[in-house]
Amino acid sequence: MIPPAFDYHAPRSVNEAIGLLGSLGADAKLLAGGHSLLPMMKLRFAQPAHLIDLNRIAELRGICEDGGDVVIGAMTVENDLIGNALLRAKVPLLAEAPKLIADPQVRNRGTIGGDIAHGDPANDHPALSLAVDATFVLQGPKGTRQVKAEDFYLATYMTALAEDEILVSIRVPAFAAGTGWAYEKLKRKTGDWATAGAAVVMRMAAGKVTHARIALTNVAPTALRATDAENALLGQPLNDATVDAAAQAARAICDPAEDLRGDRDYKTAMAGHMVKRAIRAAAARCA
Amino acid sequence: MPKKIINVTVNGRAHEEAVEPRTLLVHFLREQLNLTGAHIGCETSHCGACTVDIDGKSVKSCTHLAVQCDGSEVLTVEGLASLSKEAGVLHAVQEGFYKEHGLQCGFCTPGMLVRSYRLLIDNPNPSEDEIRAGISGNLCRCTGYQNIVKAIQYAANKLQQAQKVTA
Numbered sequence: 001m002i003p004p005a006f007d008y009h010a011p012r013s014v015n016e017a018i019g020l021l022g023s024l025g026a027d028a029k030l031l032a033g034g035h036s037l038l039p040m041m042k043l044r045f046a047q048p049a050h051l052i053d054l055n056r057i058a059e060l061r062g063i064c065e066d067g068g069d070v071v072i073g074a075m076t077v078e079n080d081l082i083g084n085a086l087l088r089a090k091v092p093l094l095a096e097a098p099k100l101i102a103d104p105q106v107r108n109r110g111t112i113g114g115d116i117a118h119g120d121p122a123n124d125h126p127a128l129s130l131a132v133d134a135t136f137v138l139q140g141p142k143g144t145r146q147v148k149a150e151d152f153y154l155a156t157y158m159t160a161l162a163e164d165e166i167l168v169s170i171r172v173p174a175f176a177a178g179t180g181w182a183y184e185k186l187k188r189k190t191g192d193w194a195t196a197g198a199a200v201v202m203r204m205a206a207g208k209v210t211h212a213r214i215a216l217t218n219v220a221p222t223a224l225r226a227t228d229a230e231n232a233l234l235g236q237p238l239n240d241a242t243v244d245a246a247a248q249a250a251r252a253i254c255d256p257a258e259d260l261r262g263d264r265d266y267k268t269a270m271a272g273h274m275v276k277r278a279i280r281a282a283a284a285r286c287a
Numbered sequence: 288m289p290k291k292i293i294n295v296t297v298n299g300r301a302h303e304e305a306v307e308p309r310t311l312l313v314h315f316l317r318e319q320l321n322l323t324g325a326h327i328g329c330e331t332s333h334c335g336a337c338t339v340d341i342d343g344k345s346v347k348s349c350t351h352l353a354v355q356c357d358g359s360e361v362l363t364v365e366g367l368a369s370l371s372k373e374a375g376v377l378h379a380v381q382e383g384f385y386k387e388h389g390l391q392c393g394f395c396t397p398g399m400l401v402r403s404y405r406l407l408i409d410n411p412n413p414s415e416d417e418i419r420a421g422i423s424g425n426l427c428r429c430t431g432y433q434n435i436v437k438a439i440q441y442a443a444n445k446l447q448q449a450q451k452v453t454a
Binding site: 001004035038053 | 288289291307308309310311314330331332333335338344345346347350351352354355357402406420421423424
C-alpha cells in the first residue's frame with residue numbers, strides 16, 4: 001500500500017510551519033509521528049495534497065518545568081516520555097502509561113501531540129490528559145491560546161484545534177505530594193487499541209478521598225471525564241461499596257461503538273472493571 | 288509530484304537519491320537500493336518485519352517516508368554482518384538465531400534481528416521479560432518465540448563476553 005501523491009514540506013520552526021498552513025490551506029495536513037496519518041493515507045481515508053512534517057522542528061520536542069507546571073513539547077515521542085526523569089518525579093502517570101501504548105518501534109515515532117490532536121477516542125493521551133488536568137497550547141497566525149483538555153474534544157476526529165493552528169505543547173500541573181495515579185487498559189494484544197481504559201488520579205487524607213479525576217478511553221465518541229464517578233468517591237472512604245458506585249457511574253456514561261473488540265455491553269462492563277482496578281491501583285500509591 | 292533529493296547513509300554507504308515524497312522507506316530500500324532484507328508484512332506498523340534502525344532507534348520502515356530520512360543513518364539486516372570486526376563474520380544476534388534455531392519460515396527474521404541488535408545495545412543484559420517486551424512489536428506467525436528469546440540470550444552472552452575480552 002502506497003499513499004496517494006502529495007507534496008512534502010519540512011519546516012524548521014513553528015512560525016514557518018504556521019506560515020505553510022496558512023498558505024496551503026485546507027489541503028495540507030500536519031505530519032507528526034505518522035502512525036495514524038500514514039496508514040489512513042494508505043487506505044485513502046485521508047488524501048492531503050500537502051504534508052507539513054513537524055519532525056525537524058527542534059522547539060517542539062522536550063520536557064521542561066515552568067512554575068508549577070511540566071511543559072511537554074507536542075513532538076516528544078512516547079519513548080522519551082517513558083524515560084524522562086522530570087516527568088517521573090512530577091507527573092509519573094505520563095511516564096508510566098505510554099508503556100501500554102503500541103510497541104517499542106512505534107513509541108520511537110508516535111508523539112504525545114499527535115496522539116492528542118488526532119481526536120481518536122481510541123488513543124490513550126486524551127483520557128490521560130483529562131485525568132492530569134492538562135492544558136493544550138495552540139499556536140496560530142494570531143498567536144497562542146490555551147485550551148483545557150476538557151474543552152478540546154468535540155467529537156470523533158473533531159477537536160478545538162483550528163485549521164490554521166498547531167498544538168505546540170501540553171502543560172500539566174505537577175502532582176501534589178501523596179498523589180496516587182494509575183492507567184488500566186484492557187487490550188487484546190500488544191499494539192491494539194483499548195477495549196476499554198481508565199485513568200485515575202487521586203489523593204486521600206484521613207482515610208477519605210480528597211481529590212479524584214477519572215477519565216475513560218475508547219468507550220464513547222471522545223475520551224470521557226467521568227465526573228459522577230469522581231463524585232461517588234469524593235469525601236468517602238475507599239471500600240467495595242464506594243468503588244462499585246464509582247464504577248457504576250462510569251458505566252452510565254459509556255457509549256461505545258461495537259467492533260471486533262466486543263459489543264456495547266461488554267465494553268461498558270470492561271470500562272467499569274478498568275475503573276475499579278485503576279482506583280485500587282491509584283489508592284495503593286497514595287501517601 | 289516532483290521528486291526530492293535525499294542524502295542518506297545506509298549500512299555505512301552514502302547515497303544521494305531522488306524520491307517521490309510518498310515513497311515509503313521500505314519501498315525505497317527494497318526497490319531503489321535493492322536491499323530486500325527488510326520485509327513488507329502487514330504494511331500497517333503492527334508486524335515489525337520491516338524494522339530497520341534509523342539514527343540509533345528501531346523504526347518500522349513501512350510507516351516512515353523515505354524523504355524523512357534525509358541526513359539520517361539507516362541500518363538494515365544486510366548491514367549487521369559488516370559491523371563485525373572481521374569481514375564475512377555474522378553478528379552475534381545472527382549467530383544466535385542460527386545456533387538456537389531462532390527462525391522457522393524466516394519471514395519475520397530480518398526485523399527480529401535488527402530489533403534484537405538495538406535492544407542489546409540499549410539493554411546489554413536483559414531479563415527474559417525485558418526481551419519479550421523488547422520484541423513485542425515483532426510478530427512471528429510461526430510462533431517460534433521460545434527459540435527467538437534463546438537466540439537473543441545467546442547473543443547477549445556472546446556480546447558481553449566480547450566486551451570482557453576487550454576490557
